[in-house]
Amino acid sequence: MTLMILSPNGSAQDDSPRKLGVREKAALATRASLLRAAIKIFAQYGLDGGSVDKISKAAKSHDRMIYYYFGNKEGLFVAVIEEIYKRFNVAESKLKLDLLDPLRSLEKIVQFILRYYRDHPEFVTLLNIENLHKGKHIGKASFRDYSSTAIGVIDQVLTTGAQAGVFSKQLKARDLYMMIAALGYFYQSNRYTLSAFLGENLEAQSAFDQWENFVISTVLKTIAPDSSNS
Amino acid sequence: MTLMILSPNGSAQDDSPRKLGVREKAALATRASLLRAAIKIFAQYGLDGGSVDKISKAAKSHDRMIYYYFGNKEGLFVAVIEEIYKRFNVAESKLKLDLLDPLRSLEKIVQFILRYYRDHPEFVTLLNIENLHKGKHIGKASFRDYSSTAIGVIDQVLTTGAQAGVFSKQLKARDLYMMIAALGYFYQSNRYTLSAFLGENLEAQSAFDQWENFVISTVLKTIAPDSSNS
Amino acid sequence: MTLMILSPNGSAQDDSPRKLGVREKAALATRASLLRAAIKIFAQYGLDGGSVDKISKAAKSHDRMIYYYFGNKEGLFVAVIEEIYKRFNVAESKLKLDLLDPLRSLEKIVQFILRYYRDHPEFVTLLNIENLHKGKHIGKASFRDYSSTAIGVIDQVLTTGAQAGVFSKQLKARDLYMMIAALGYFYQSNRYTLSAFLGENLEAQSAFDQWENFVISTVLKTIAPDSSNS
Amino acid sequence: MTLMILSPNGSAQDDSPRKLGVREKAALATRASLLRAAIKIFAQYGLDGGSVDKISKAAKSHDRMIYYYFGNKEGLFVAVIEEIYKRFNVAESKLKLDLLDPLRSLEKIVQFILRYYRDHPEFVTLLNIENLHKGKHIGKASFRDYSSTAIGVIDQVLTTGAQAGVFSKQLKARDLYMMIAALGYFYQSNRYTLSAFLGENLEAQSAFDQWENFVISTVLKTIAPDSSNS
DNA sequence: CATGAATGAGCTTTCATTCAT
């Protein structure tokens, strides 16, 4: 469920639902359909603007079903937050890193994060919505500490790199993680106001590529051993 | 109207309104009061959640006045976006930088941005809202290109620093500006979800101080001349 | 569904709803009640003046139900137009005419139309409203071409009368129909301004009787074979 | 002020405003402009839909002026009703009839009425609106009995025709007037619903011409001496 | 497991009108 370190333990399947009846299957399908629609509609219209009606119609279901499966609108949004983190984690877990090459690993991590944000704007949007609501729902979501594992991986990379003498020893994994996330997130999240100000379309492929290169080089500079101290 | 470079030309007073009648004064007060209330309420409840009723009541005025002065709710929000940018700019213009000391200047710019975001959460929140609406309103706002002047200042600092041999010549001001903004903005904007994940309260003074130091040192590392290239 | 020609085929029951549950019955009652109230309120206050609130209250229901059953106010008005035409048609279909007596048939048709307008002022009023709105709703209503069948009957009467030598052959049924409708409609529709001008109350029974006689005699003169041509 | 009978007494100028100051002129212009705008807007949007705001803007004036000149919205509508009757009368007064040719005179009267309705749809529309409001405003308007003079003229024509032996003696002028008005008015007023039903565009020139011919011939048949009675 | 019916509160906006200058 996290950045995989060359050991594909794909066996982990906690919530294994064995042998579902046809009705249970249909029920799960309805639930999944509502959840998928909710992600789309909430990302598009916001939490207030995304009405249960819009969602149930997008899912080709009925309002009532949302209450049936998620209790109420808030419960649905909690499930949405859970789901998008789960998806992020699943994607993250498919990242294959070679700890023997920490520089390359770090580059890959940066690339993964920046591109995930770019390719999943609903993830960014929904996190923004949640922060606008002061993190009210995330506390009610039930998931194991995902992000910390991501930080753990960065920590491992940092440690390996430091041992190899290519990285500075003083850096905290948390800071580096936040730095990468910030540089990727901000670019995506604020692309509309930024584009207006910079007079430049940040959604263009070239702009993104340039930014990605900048972030990678900045991150590498950040972890480089202090030359004046050596 | 921008980062002031040691030349306090505070005299500029463009739209000087001379001799207002008592009615005109009251009218301006009503408008200003509505705008102030709108900033507060929109930041608190969002664009959908911040009803014209809540706003007009917070301003001790009436719904109708919003339509009188701003046309409609959207016009009010456009005015809000304009206003918060104006405020940011006014604050920015009070920053006094000594170009002879580019390192210190850069440090001050970073500090200013990070602390402005921290001390004006409504600025961050409202920009998020605007981005959630795909920058729909900012295009309708009428203001001179603010951010580019900010970038201009950074550009000057970078050039001065490069001439003095303390900065790398290859860095683009735009990238550096975005980097600083991203690191400051993300910390503030995503503090709720981040706090949940890191298991750490990012609103604590110590957490902020630590992050500020990290950002300053990272920025300085980023602009440092490439030692291997020297 | 039209002027019945002595063949009472009252059996026709197309949309037979068999065995309704108690809920479904109540639902239909709610819908019907809203529609009835809408006819009354729209006729009384006009389309703008007849608020959904007034209507729902008159129907002892709730605003929301109008949107539930009719989509919006406009949809409700479309349903109203449909309904009043349907009612007119039902009444029309009960008219029993003897084609062997075309003179008497024509007289009966004139009487029916004039008296229907008089006894159903809401029909006239609502048609006026619709024309004030340039026929915007009638296009959205779904009904089989009613009026043309009415014209068809007049056509039959005219043909029969012409064959019997009592009617002129040159008259178009459409023109005769419009003439009768015009004479009946105008009297009812414009009775307020007319009364003011003529200084005479057109709502008095005697005034109506006199007008009815005038219309009948005029119609008969109109269809009479041209004496100079005989 | 009425159907002129070959005696152009154009001298009648009651409300002669002699020598206006420049301010008084401007004031009258404002008033006239508002009135003109009101006719247009009321005809277009109805009494409820035609807001004082729309009207004052269309007149390039201000809401307040409506209250200044007409007291309130109702007063404005009363003035509108007055104005359109006045206009109709002015047009009517320009009709030149030769009483020595009653047949031709009648034809001309029919033509005048039908064409006036066609060319001044706002007249028809506004009368409809007034009738929808049960003639509430017309009573408050101050004008001399216009329509009765029209009837008077028809009466003269009828008398002359009867004396000449070409018209029936039994016809009442009022009935004939109402008949002509009805046939012209209904065609114009109900053209939208009629067009929908007849499947024929009544606004086409050819349709109007045909109807005009029908009305003229019908009117002539109506006043023809009863051949069986002669 | 799913659905149509119902509810009451809330939303943005427009309205006719009056006030103060």
Added chain:
DNA sequence: CATGAATGAAAGCTCATTCAT
């Protein structure tokens, strides 16, 4: 003679949610 400011009521409509089958 004209204007900007202000007001309170009401409009059409959407909302999240619950009820009864």
